[in-house]
Amino acid sequence: MKHLRRIISLAATVCLPLLLAAQGHPVTRDFLMGRTHYEEDTCFVPISRGYTRLALEYSYIQKETYAAYLKMRQAAQDDGITLNVTSASRNFWVQKYIWEQRWQRNSSLPGPERIVRSLQYISMPGTSRHHWGTDMDFCSKELAFWQSEKGRRTYSWLKENAGRFGFFQPYTSKAGGRTGYEEEKWHWSYAPLADIYTEAYRTMISPDDISGFAGAHEAADINIIGLYVCGIQNEDYIPPVPEVSDKGLFKALPLFQENKEDSKHQTSKGGDVVPLNRLVLEDK
Ligand SMILES: [Zn+2]
Numbered sequence: 001m002k003h004l005r006r007i008i009s010l011a012a013t014v015c016l017p018l019l020l021a022a023q024g025h026p027v028t029r030d031f032l033m034g035r036t037h038y039e040e041d042t043c044f045v046p047i048s049r050g051y052t053r054l055a056l057e058y059s060y061i062q063k064e065t066y067a068a069y070l071k072m073r074q075a076a077q078d079d080g081i082t083l084n085v086t087s088a089s090r091n092f093w094v095q096k097y098i099w100e101q102r103w104q105r106n107s108s109l110p111g112p113e114r115i116v117r118s119l120q121y122i123s124m125p126g127t128s129r130h131h132w133g134t135d136m137d138f139c140s141k142e143l144a145f146w147q148s149e150k151g152r153r154t155y156s157w158l159k160e161n162a163g164r165f166g167f168f169q170p171y172t173s174k175a176g177g178r179t180g181y182e183e184e185k186w187h188w189s190y191a192p193l194a195d196i197y198t199e200a201y202r203t204m205i206s207p208d209d210i211s212g213f214a215g216a217h218e219a220a221d222i223n224i225i226g227l228y229v230c231g232i233q234n235e236d237y238i239p240p241v242p243e244v245s246d247k248g249l250f251k252a253l254p255l256f257q258e259n260k261e262d263s264k265h266q267t268s269k270g271g272d273v274v275p276l277n278r279l280v281l282e283d284k
Pocket residue numbers: 087130135136137186187283284
């Protein structure tokens with residue numbers, strides 16, 4: 001009997017994190033690179049219009065991220081902080097439109113400067129964390145807001161509390177040596193899923209996969225994966241379930257599906273469709 005209890009306890013310890021993690025969208029190359037139609041994907045849900053300030057009909061996020069966001073939003077509200085969402089999931093084609101506008105605007109700059117300046121606050125399509133349904137921007141993308149009294153209180157609340165709900169700020173100050181994009185106090189990421197996708201991206205995607213838009217030929221030279229996709233900070237994040245951060249566990253999960261074709265969640269249609277009516281402002 002004692003052995004049986006020990007076996008059940010061990011099984012629960014091992015399986016619970018796996019079951020929790022398996023709620024996320026399966027990992028495929030297409031998914032990691034944003035070739036997803038969120039409105040048709042059963043892993044995604046629309047964010048309540050009352051919580052967004054987007055000029056969109058709906059903005060989508062993964063179900064698990066949304067559940068965590070709702071808890072965090074309520075806790076923030078209880079402390080007098082309102083966490084409205086200004087941007088959530090953006091697919092490859094939306095990001096392509098945003099990126100190419102910026103790329104064109106910087107066309108007078110010499111080669112290296114053009115790419116570095118374009119990448120200050122905007123990701124190349126196929127490389128954005130906003131592709132995954134795990135990342136959201138809160139309140140405002142204006143630096144002035146985050147320097148205001150209200151902005152400082154909001155940021156200080158997020159730094160203090162977001163980790164309790166699974167969120168961390170990937171683009172922190174670069175003073176400590178972090179590479180890639182500039183600091184973004186508005187951009188927060190749901191680590192239990194995003195950590196899996198970051199690791200998967202690092203191992204499954206190569207610079208050759210990053211193509212299909214203006215300026216894509218610069219991706220390898222600038223080390224877009226090493227310095228930008230992986231140029232994040234997440235040491236502040238304390239996972240609610242420690243085993244979740246053990247990448248070794250996830251290698252065997254159905255969450256990892258290398259086959260592009262047969263995932264039931266896979267909704268990529270291909271083609272360079274630009275859904276202009278779903279366009280949001282810039283940012284990665
Ligand atoms: Zn963002």
